Amino acid sequence: MTNYQFKLDAIINKIKDIGAENIGLQFPEGLKIHATQLASEIETKTGATVLISGDPCWGACDLSDREMEGLVDLLVHFGHTPLPIEYKVPTLFIEASYQLESMQILNESLMFLEGKEKIGLVTTTQHLHLLDDAANFLEENGKQVIMKEGSGTRKGQVLGCNFSSVQNLPVDAFLYLGSGNFHPLGIKLSTQKPVIIADPYLNQVRNIDEFADRILRIRFARITRAKEAQKFGILLSSKVGQSRWELAKSLKKMIHKGGKEAYLILLDEINPPSLMPFMDLDAFIVTACPRIAIDDSEMYEKPLLTPHELEIVLGVREWEDYKMDEIKY
Template identity: 65%
Template sequence: MVNYQLKEDQIVTKIVELNARVVGLQFPDGLRVHATKLARKIEKETGATTIISGDACYGACDLSDRTMEGCVDILIHFGHTTLPLDYRVPVLFVEAYYTMEVMNSVKEALKILKDYKTIGLVTTTQHLNLLDDVAQLLEKNGKKVQMGPGKGTLRGQVLGCNFSSARELSVDAFLYLGSGNFHPLGLKLSTSKPVIIADPYMNEARTIDEFADRILRARFAKITRAMDAKKWGILVSSKEGQNRLEMARILKEKIEDHGHEAYLILLENIRPELLMAFRDIDVFLVTACPRIAIDDAQIYEKPLITPHEMEIVLGLRDWEDYQIDEIIYE
């Protein structure tokens, strides 16, 4: 099992300090395996009752403050950092840093970074505590390191929908510390700079180029299919952190101005079986989490496209100006 710093003692101290009697606990899927052990500790050491959110949780955009409102005195949310949203209950965010060795993958990355002098360093929440150590290692190897504060993110932090900490940096290349390909893909599309991944989970380093080429080819195919669409479904999330209703209404007008039909569809979670009922819709435009259209593309029968991709379909943007969709909280 992967180990995370769950800051259990600090949580217990906070609950006692606040004299909270009912404590909500919310974890992303990968951390929920720790839920009952932590709930037991809290109940034993504070006398409070815990309620564990059993729903899927994909980010800080997806807080269970609404479902827990009126039930809990405090919600403890693990694995993400706060967003500038109005939460309905007091929330304690616990970043849950991953405790695995990461430096081997960074040393491997240095080999790929050999021709670049100035490096932008970014990661996801799980590894934020390691950024200074990684920066030191890079500097010892002759690199200049930059880390930017983001809009709604911490220094060096990226979300799957927010690369603002990287975009303003003037660097030769980016080093992304973490797993998976979606964040480095977004980083590349958002900054147009070379992106190298130091992946401690795979204990390797790689570039994002091949993956980015594959995804862009797939996106081009979706956009081409969408060009035949006459009837559009615009998906709007009811999750506060993903809700872009105003933008969806503007997009609806643009689509209608081009002679097509467009309908706003409000959903809590977007799933293939829910969209299958809309048999007469030709294409779905996603204004919810930007990852859905790209990461989950294969599981949907009809094309799902992003707002920037919609502009390409309607001839309002050139393919050469392709951009990743982002939700920036000012």
């Protein structure tokens, strides 16, 4: 028994509707444990053959459509909403909404929102269905809730690299409904506004400030170290949803203009072993997923920077103008 809604009936109907015989399933890391159970149910109920993607997946930017092209008639992708990019095989997106047992946490968040009238309510795919009830609750308690759609995201939805739904919102603070610091950190760095986390999993309300300050101190240290660098590697992703070729080439020009060397490196997965052969380079700029440089930085020996951080290194941008790197779809 799980609290996730995998919408098995909708999947089976789709398979029967299009007469699909081979079905691909792809899950983000946290949902992979449900893969074999769902595969078994789909095979039993439709007679189709199921192929599970075993590769890591963190977003709809990284679909296994290219790997599965020619193998499956339908790819079912769980846990994310589609991005405005062209997928190579017909794809059914299942949000895998999470059913919370209680929304008591919202009550506790009121104390953290004291003195703040206009609230931006934000969450991720798994909790989008809770936003209307949460907004009603806040409004019944005297708050004004403001939400908008983003570019490629739904009302109140953020991705780790897309905060367009919270930018330029005239609010006093954001209330993030969900778990972890990953998305709240992005909201904070992207908007500079107060961000309160209502975490129903830990049953805890907290402020992102201390965590965001720690990350910014690390970013400052990486940028300072990269100012000594003479040779840069610019990492380009081969994943369609993370590929920013024009940006990578413009960064190479910017580095040359600053009198330094730059090399473009194409990678599918960016991790410490994949950079080992390039230890003659002094620092790396990530044009792939913007969160690799920010969230995984401590795993790497050499500084990993976002494109905006490179601008600070080269004196094109001031540290006071620190900007979150985002992918515009």
